[in-house]
Amino acid sequence: MSLRKITLLKDKIEDFDSYPFSLPFIRHMDQLYLEHPVTFFVGENGSGKSTLLEGIAYQCGFHTASGSRNNSYEVDQSQSALGDYLRLSWLPKLTNGFFMRAESFYNFANHIDETEKICPTGYNNYGGKSLHHQSHGESFLSLFTQKFTKSREQSIYLLDEPEAALSPARQLSLMRIIKDLSPRSQFIIATHSPILLGYPNAEIISFDQDRLQSVDYQDTDHYQITRRFLENPKRILDELFNDND
Template sequence: MYLQSLTVLKEKLGNAEQYPFSLPLLQNMSTVHFTGNVTFFVGENGSGKSTLLEAIAYQCGFNTAGGGRNNAHYVESSEASLGDYVRLSWMPKVTAGFFLRAESFYAFATHIDQIEGTDSYGGRSLHSQSHGESFLRLFQHRFKSKGIYLLDEPEAALSPSRQLSLLRIIKDLSAHAQFIIATHSPILMGYPDAQIINFDSSPIVEIAYEDTDHYQITRRFLENPSRMLKHLFEDE
């Protein structure tokens, strides 16, 4: 584990009515401690988990449009709005790693084609494969040991079986790499002994896998889908 903690610089925060300072997570949050090599940020859309992950990427020197320290491409609205308002504590600090933004991955793949960098990704254009295949190609060829890897909703392009493949990649690297992952996937967050931080709580808190809404709702649906759908549609 390399990144030990993240501290919000509250003395620098701006108007609490303006984004990102209006995010509820900032109101009661000071320091987040990372306790293992695999951490998941979970919570509803708009809870701030992706915003905080972008801030970490910014402080790591990664391209917040997606990529590592040497990927200079731009995507509109990819600036880390909270990046200047957090401080990271390392032991030791690493500079290797990658920030995956699922929503801007197409632009990243185009950037790799433009700089003729496909050799680092298996020798094929990421655009020449399906979305899920290109994600796995990235994970398999770009992720190495002794780095920090920040993944924002990687399940967006992955089938359930390929989410399991990602878990295996994480397992193979986790002895010498650190992963922080914002996700809605109950498959991914089931990684053994992972730290799970719930952004739907104020302040944000660690939560057990079985206590997450993602696990409980998915379990109830799979146990009796007809009952859940009847309840969902009964007002129609």
């Protein structure tokens, strides 16, 4: 464990009615303690999990559209609205790592292409070719299997919905990568994937109530809804498509 605590600097917030300070969890959050090498943020869209993860990335010095401390490129709305209102407590402090944001990964791939024009070895950490010349899922896995696993430094990896381009089989591959890296690295992952959430001994932080709370895997909506559907898809679909109700 390296990042131990996230503190919200409430005394700096002037208007709790403006975004992102209007998010329900903001009003009740003072400090969030991280006690596991792998932590998941879960919650419905708009609950604030990606906003908090982006703020952490900002405080780590990572590019908030996707990247590490070494990546510098211009992207609209790449700054964090919450970043200046967070304080991170480390033991020890890490400077190595990466923030991967699925929705803006295309911009990161463009950046790597531009870097390759200047430094012809730029593709070495991404499977030896442009991320744009790989499928979406292949480009994600190239980042995980090449850049992440090649690092020998203690690192922190922040992943925002990494399952977006990954098949179920490749989500399992990502879990294996996390397992291989976790002895020297820390992961914080915002996800909707019931597969990734099954990672053993991880902490799951739910954003679905007014305040952040730790929940068991089997108690997440992701697990319960997926299980109900797989056990009896016909019943679920009949309920969903029944126009008589």
